[in-house]
Amino acid sequence: MTLIKNALIVTMNQHDAIIKSDILIRDGLIKALGKFRGAREEVVDARGLVVFPGFIQSHVHLNQTLFRNLVDDMPLMQWLKKNIWPMEAAHNARSIKAAARLGLAELILSGTTTMVSMETVHHTEEVLKQIAESGIRAITGKAMMDAGRGVPALLKQKTGDALAESVELLEKWHGHDAGRIQYAFAPRFAVTSSRRLLEETARLAREYQVAVHTHASETKEEVALVRKQFGTTNIQLFKQVGLLESPLIIAHGIYLTGTERKLLQRHRSLLVHCPTTNLKLGSGIADIPLYQQEKLQIGLGSDGAPCNNNLDLLREMRLAALLQKPKYGPGSMPAIRVVSMATRETAAALGLADRVGSIEIGKEADLAIFDFNTIQTTPGSNPCSQLVYSAGRENLRHLLVRGRFLLRDGLLTGWDHQQIVREGRDQARKLLQRLQ
Numbered sequence: 044m045t046l047i048k049n050a051l052i053v054t055m056n057q058h059d060a061i062i063k064s065d066i067l068i069r070d071g072l073i074k075a076l077g078k079f080r081g082a083r084e085e086v087v088d089a090r091g092l093v094v095f096p097g098f099i100q101s102h103v104h105l106n107q108t109l110f111r112n113l114v115d116d117m118p119l120m121q122w123l124k125k126n127i128w129p130m131e132a133a134h135n136a137r138s139i140k141a142a143a144r145l146g147l148a149e150l151i152l153s154g155t156t157t158m159v160s161m162e163t164v165h166h167t168e169e170v171l172k173q174i175a176e177s178g179i180r181a182i183t184g185k186a187m188m189d190a191g192r193g194v195p196a197l198l199k200q201k202t203g204d205a206l207a208e209s210v211e212l213l214e215k216w217h218g219h220d221a222g223r224i225q226y227a228f229a230p231r232f233a234v235t236s237s238r239r240l241l242e243e244t245a246r247l248a249r250e251y252q253v254a255v256h257t258h259a260s261e262t263k264e265e266v267a268l269v270r271k272q273f274g275t276t277n278i279q280l281f282k283q284v285g286l287l288e289s290p291l292i293i294a295h296g297i298y299l300t301g302t303e304r305k306l307l308q309r310h311r312s313l314l315v316h317c318p319t320t321n322l323k324l325g326s327g328i329a330d331i332p333l334y335q336q337e338k339l340q341i342g343l344g345s346d347g348a349p350c351n352n353n354l355d356l357l358r359e360m361r362l363a364a365l366l367q368k369p370k371y372g373p374g375s376m377p378a379i380r381v382v383s384m385a386t387r388e389t390a391a392a393l394g395l396a397d398r399v400g401s402i403e404i405g406k407e408a409d410l411a412i413f414d415f416n417t418i419q420t421t422p423g424s425n426p427c428s429q430l431v432y433s434a435g436r437e438n439l440r441h442l443l444v445r446g447r448f449l450l451r452d453g454l455l456t457g458w459d460h461q462q463i464v465r466e467g468r469d470q471a472r473k474l475l476q477r478l479q
């Protein structure tokens with residue numbers, strides 16, 4: 044049992060209540076809120092600290108963390124074909140492990156407690172092992188590619204193999220650790236998919252009742268390629284093949300027609316806004332206020348490290364808030380709405396609303412505890428404003444998933460920080476040697 048004492052809690056419940064309270068955690072659950080006395084197993088003094096629900100990142104690629112700072116200033120298709128796919132093809136189990144640990148450590152150090160990731164074609168089990176060890180909550184799957192130009196031979200699989208390997212991973216890992224890890228089918232995007240791959244993915248996702256995670260409508264060039272290959276738009280295609288019938292997590296969605304947006308809204312798909320990546324690759328700016336007006340569900344993601352170049356959701360929150368203000372005015376995208384996107388709204392869209400996304404009795408104790416007693420956050424009377432506009436990852440003091448500390452007093456509890464950096468550097472060097 045853990046008692047977090049004297050905290051200021053940004054609950055993100057349906058009333059957006061901010062309360063002063065203790066949090067009593069038992070068996071990973073928030074058992075009670077209020078004032079408690081008496082001896083407890085473990086007491087954490089949170090006086091002067093601010094507790095938020097842990098953040099949900101709904102689009103990352105852990106395996107790409109080793110490619111950070113290697114490829115900048117390129118448009119999407121060139122960036123994928125010339126650099127990212129060949130580097131993914133050069134991965135082995137050891138380099139994937141190092142990439143996953145580097146990525147997971149960074150997520151933990153910046154407040155993420157739940158992440159949705161798309162991995163590469165091979166060695167995804169290594170990523171799953173690291174996710175299991177890290178303690179983070181995750182929805183993940185191996186990338187499937189069975190078509191398209193410019194895909195390295197090593198990454199282009201036969202349709203049956205891509206699906207069979209996915210099912211094998213799903214059967215082994217979906218539901219691991221009482222549902223902390225969930226599997227999602229991950230066709231990379233329509234451009235590298237055959238129609239049969241998408242149809243079979245839809246069928247299997249329904250059969251196993253799992254989510255599908257993919258990219259769509261990130262650039263105009265991609266939209267044109269999809270029209271050439273399939274004679275329609277991304278979301279119409281997803282409708283035709285049956286993908287909209289399952290929980291669908293779609294990264295980007297910058298170039299969507301009104302009809303496509305209606306389909307996403309009707310099927311309650313989650314669209315993941317990745318503002319830094321969209322700017323860095325020069326892809327465009329998703330019209331999020333319009334999408335929200337149309338009642339689409341919107342999450343936030345960093346995407347992979349090489350197109351960002353970090354995995355810190357605080358930066359995405361700040362950018363997501365600022366990006367819309369020139370067009371919609373300074374009153375658009377207030378800090379609390381962005382925090383809601385990173386917590387409660389995405390939890391609901393991912394089917395996790397009964398577990399996470401707000402600090403309420405009965406939910407699992409996924410908590411990000413910040414210290415705003417620093418120069419850059421002082422003074423402040425609105426914790427959401429402090430978080431989104433002023434704070435950085437250095438303000439994060441503790442991070443808990445299901446009541447377990449993954450970060451304590453700013454330090455990783457499970458892994459050796461320096462070793463992760465060393466292995467990341469070594470494995471990146473070896474991977475680049477394999478590329479030559």
Ligand SMILES: [Zn+2]
Binds near residue numbers: 103258294346347
């Ligand atoms: Zn991506």
